Amino acid sequence: MAPLNGYSTFKHFLVSSPSEHVAHVETNRPNKLNAFFEAMWVELGQIFAKLSHDPEVRAVVFSAVGERAFTAGLDVLAAGQQGLPGQDSSQGDEARRATQLRRYIVDFQNSISQIEKCEKPVICVLHGISLGLAIDMSSCADIRICSKDTRFAVKEVDIGLAADIGTLSRLPKVVSSFSWVKDVCLTARDFGAAEALAVGFVSQVHETKAKAVEAAIGMATLIASKSPVAVQGTKELLNHARDNSVADSLRYTSVWNSAMVQSQDFKAAVQSGIKKTKPRFEKL
């Protein structure tokens, strides 16, 4: 797979280009079940921030190296030994520790939220062990697909925490049933690919990780062949709609499209439709 230009300095992730205008980001710590430590999520945020404005990229696939795990989540052992900032109760008082913790959580959230803020659509492929942070990260993606062997869990209550990196904020808006969301978040129980599909958390299940990645790249390639003005506008407007009333969403949409409909892409696409040719769209 050709590496994507400009991303070779990142250490914990592989970034390649499997097809034109498509980027593929892979977490690369397979011997530790792709468990995350701080330097990794900082880097992940930087990668997605860069992809967001990279004119060569129109769609992104996010998966992980190795057969066993998308990610086992936070590397708790490391975190448990060195502790989180502000957790050492011998240092500072409760308020100062709370401030350190809040800043730490906000920085962590900001890194992970770059997946959502990336202006290009992100398709996340989950497989194998997919715990804790796996849900936080994949909930930021636009589309989730997985392999049949995926074992998901919102694992945080099992380490004495309410999940705070995005799962609890996004999951109720990502899937259908609030009863199911409460069930998996309060019990920390595992669930599999079929259940994830039934409740709408993923929209496709494939036999193997390889096939799921192939499908994701196919979907990304399809999206990348379309007008980037239309695609990126669609992502932005759907995310805005999730968080706003219908009236506010319609107002924002009308302002957004007042510039965007002036694009050559509309004319090019309509002409191609009439002439049955493949349109070419400029970079964005």
Added chain:
Amino acid sequence: MAPLNGYSTFKHFLVSSPSEHVAHVETNRPNKLNAFFEAMWVELGQIFAKLSHDPEVRAVVFSAVGERAFTAGLDVLAAGQQGLPGQDSSQGDEARRATQLRRYIVDFQNSISQIEKCEKPVICVLHGISLGLAIDMSSCADIRICSKDTRFAVKEVDIGLAADIGTLSRLPKVVSSFSWVKDVCLTARDFGAAEALAVGFVSQVHETKAKAVEAAIGMATLIASKSPVAVQGTKELLNHARDNSVADSLRYTSVWNSAMVQSQDFKAAVQSGIKKTKPRFEKL
């Protein structure tokens, strides 16, 4: 079918009354796959505004004439030839064209939103080709049912546009899975009746268009037999709930019902329940 009184001047739609207190609106441009141009959506808005306050009407069915299409969407050919207002880059500068486009989009949104603002429940029946505007319009309806042959698509990205007439604003609040919504909106791929049912976009699928229309009229007739005070309040309160927090929704509900519970309909319905008779409700 008896035409509904007062709607005979409309040119692009048939408006009839298949049963007591039920109106049936049918798009009537079957030879062009019921594709829409501006005069059509202006008229559609006027029809639903009129139905909203028409005391003879308690429930509405919305479908389309012909076997092939509910609608192929915007009549792109026409739009592509004459262009949208503000798209001719030789006229005015970018800001002035943007203003023209924004006004045009807002007017278009306002016409289609009349389906949602109509105080009476609207049941939309889709069949055959159901693209683009089909999703914008049906997302405004209260209940969606379809025939087995329906081919849906959020088609806008294929003509270089983010959908701006309501699909992106309403779809995330109408169906279950945000992953699925992103999938169909970003790829513009077709989906069929079974998939629409599985994700909850439609709530019934019937063998043929005729059977779907029959079922819709049956459901509308059932709704029309109930207290219009209760039915119209239920529609208003559900739409308010969609866009507000639970606390704000409860507050609004308590004020709404402070007048509505004084209605004779409550007493009539309770008495009918006790006496096993059919209640009569006054117009609204």
Added chain:
Amino acid sequence: MAPLNGYSTFKHFLVSSPSEHVAHVETNRPNKLNAFFEAMWVELGQIFAKLSHDPEVRAVVFSAVGERAFTAGLDVLAAGQQGLPGQDSSQGDEARRATQLRRYIVDFQNSISQIEKCEKPVICVLHGISLGLAIDMSSCADIRICSKDTRFAVKEVDIGLAADIGTLSRLPKVVSSFSWVKDVCLTARDFGAAEALAVGFVSQVHETKAKAVEAAIGMATLIASKSPVAVQGTKELLNHARDNSVADSLRYTSVWNSAMVQSQDFKAAVQSGIKKTKPRFEKL
């Protein structure tokens, strides 16, 4: 079943403790199909307010005594005979009756909302006849499960009312399909356990009421074995997320966890994970 300490004075509900840190609340008016009158919902609100801060309780199961009904809803006959406050049109004018009604509805809503405000997770088990108030109350619970014989209905339009005790405010945020929500709320038709499961209203269906209660107690026992700091935080943050944008939810989460992550529970849970022991958590 051991009664739970401190709840013996309540008249219309049984409150027992089927396992450590689990409370079981049972509506106890089986000979009247567990239909509710005012003194009952006032008491129900008091019970859940008390459970909310009771340090012995970490999870709650809510079901009803008898085989025939979870509840037939509001005791309409009683309400119809004595009337609601403000409904006697010979007393006061419309505005004063509206004020009485609004206060009455708000008080009623406040009692039922205690189920949602209870800081401990609530698992509701429905069975048999489950009409009207059954939906209002169970929509406040965190998790809903039911037996196969359950007959649900949002029955209010059949007595000339828009449901005002919470169903219309919460249902659109609890299940998947807005089309389905509108269908059952506007037609007042019955639906069964399979349909409730398919749309995500319940997350489990069991053969009998006994088995459903057993499953609920099992789930409650599992939840009660986990860190109450984590569990109660998870409930609070999911409910906050439902009503707020993702950005606001992330901000609230970071402040919430700035205190909560300082807990011993995190350290205890991580240590237990490493040592494969069962952690002990202090009361909350």
Added chain:
Amino acid sequence: MAPLNGYSTFKHFLVSSPSEHVAHVETNRPNKLNAFFEAMWVELGQIFAKLSHDPEVRAVVFSAVGERAFTAGLDVLAAGQQGLPGQDSSQGDEARRATQLRRYIVDFQNSISQIEKCEKPVICVLHGISLGLAIDMSSCADIRICSKDTRFAVKEVDIGLAADIGTLSRLPKVVSSFSWVKDVCLTARDFGAAEALAVGFVSQVHETKAKAVEAAIGMATLIASKSPVAVQGTKELLNHARDNSVADSLRYTSVWNSAMVQSQDFKAAVQSGIKKTKPRFEKL
């Protein structure tokens, strides 16, 4: 004063053009203290809707004919005799009357809100008697100025009503002191020009009505000489900011200006600033 083209068919208002690109709307029922009845507010809404998109108009002055009154408010005598729709307690039940009243209030609000929705800035000049509807209407204007003799009052509680055409919705966001807002709205007491200036309800006070109108026309002429892209954007963004959080307002602003900053007006204005010439701006 030259009449403004296209507005001669309106019966209750004079619409003239005192200077280039400036419209002057005057309520013209001086012998009845400019009291309003239904046909008047319907017409007023139509006038401001038309001005909103009229490319000849860039700023609007709104005042009233005659020396005694801007308006004495609603023509209560008329309203009291014929009653409001839905007030006749012999017709329909309480719920149906409530529905009629709600529709009537919403239509009335919509007419008056056209003053706020007009995309061009509106300067309202108050003088003499300025009661009830005077506050509803002027609160919709962008800038309020008055003559020294103005007597304001939020008069509605004196006729047994909470003001419902906009005063209570907008006044808390228009002036400084919530204590003062509550004072004048709850007591219905008069207040004069000096008090209105001190609390920020008006931003200028002039000796006579003539001088106030002259000042308003001067200000409107100044605004009309500036880039209409800049002016109309400023109005829109300030009104959006009033109703949204700072974060949402910044986001909306960035989208709005993404089209608007492309305008020739920016280049023309910058060049004029450098060359000390007067810029010319195209219509909008």
Added chain:
Amino acid sequence: MAPLNGYSTFKHFLVSSPSEHVAHVETNRPNKLNAFFEAMWVELGQIFAKLSHDPEVRAVVFSAVGERAFTAGLDVLAAGQQGLPGQDSSQGDEARRATQLRRYIVDFQNSISQIEKCEKPVICVLHGISLGLAIDMSSCADIRICSKDTRFAVKEVDIGLAADIGTLSRLPKVVSSFSWVKDVCLTARDFGAAEALAVGFVSQVHETKAKAVEAAIGMATLIASKSPVAVQGTKELLNHARDNSVADSLRYTSVWNSAMVQSQDFKAAVQSGIKKTKPRFEKL
């Protein structure tokens, strides 16, 4: 002064009736500068909850006994000695103490918020020392007036706290200048009656406490002579407007008045206006 019927069991406050339909609540701990401890704010909440639905009461004056202080705020000495719940760092861990503190703050907020939730207008008279809780409580009132000798301060930062009983939530929406709000809240400096008037925190300043109380009773008596339907609606709609967009406020207003305009009070008030008689309004 005649005591008000039904309030004699309260221990820390005097509740009298200085004129028809007017209640006067006075904090009665003058020898301790009316400093508050927990039993006092619990009782205060109960009093205002009772006044809210008491049909004899249409307006409330809230002041304090003695010449020296409206209130010196929280009785810090007491609080400092016994500590707040959850502050003893030897008991429970940080998360459990945080939970205790949160519940304590919420209960405290709920008690004080009863002043705002009281459906009848509340006029607060401040005098002398008016620190900390004085601002929390008076910000809940509808109208604030004071005597010339009043010394206000948002004192909380001087005891190491951000004010959490309402000052920081309400003050930015009560007065004009955010720069001034930040100044007094961040520095904890004193400010006097003239400054409070200039920024709009109070709307009247009187020479002495006696005169301020007299003025408040006069204003309350005037408000109590008006339609309680109109007065209580005005309070509710202004408070709703403060927290909602103009569009949402107009919608809520139209529903509120759909019941309220049916009142006899409207007809009575209009008739009285025509006949120059004094209208009589029924209780509410």
Added chain:
Amino acid sequence: MAPLNGYSTFKHFLVSSPSEHVAHVETNRPNKLNAFFEAMWVELGQIFAKLSHDPEVRAVVFSAVGERAFTAGLDVLAAGQQGLPGQDSSQGDEARRATQLRRYIVDFQNSISQIEKCEKPVICVLHGISLGLAIDMSSCADIRICSKDTRFAVKEVDIGLAADIGTLSRLPKVVSSFSWVKDVCLTARDFGAAEALAVGFVSQVHETKAKAVEAAIGMATLIASKSPVAVQGTKELLNHARDNSVADSLRYTSVWNSAMVQSQDFKAAVQSGIKKTKPRFEKL
């Protein structure tokens, strides 16, 4: 003045420490009237981000070097010559230019918003020429004071723009009168120190710039002597309150203080109050 440790690499601003725990940031381009170009606002954002978490700093003064200008605003000449990104109409189409412009505006907003996001209070001192960006930046500060000679203007409409870096988003929430805000934003007219004080935009006016800076440092020193837990909490809660309903603000406050009230600062401050000593607070 001692330079503040760690800020010497910044090129366009002086950062010193005039008293313990106080930072003083000065724009340093006096020969160009402190007009801003892109590298400057990027650096300004970095400085305030660094101050936000710098434990040595508890309050910040922001002013400008030189006697003539706080800032003349954007360096339009530079911007006019090189153009803004996306303004060259020969490059890309309208949609792509709009995207470039939106990204540019968002980055610019983010830099300036760091002044508001800085967790420590910021006192802004304005003097002399204070145009355009002067209002954007100072509206982000917590407290504004100025010298008598200050000439303010929201100048953007004079260069054909609606202000998009924060003025229109924040000004309506910073000062009293919406009529005045619209006046200065739509006319771009100058206003002086007295007018700025009267409407509440600034909270102090001093004879000279030197005296204003002295006063600001005095105020900052006072704030820096107080508990940083209390001060930073107060800033956060007031900014949250500005953008949220009272109910949401109270909820957020109770969670914030559940950690913060555990601080030693509360005990230290109460003890100091009793013992009349000066408390010492740890860093934050």
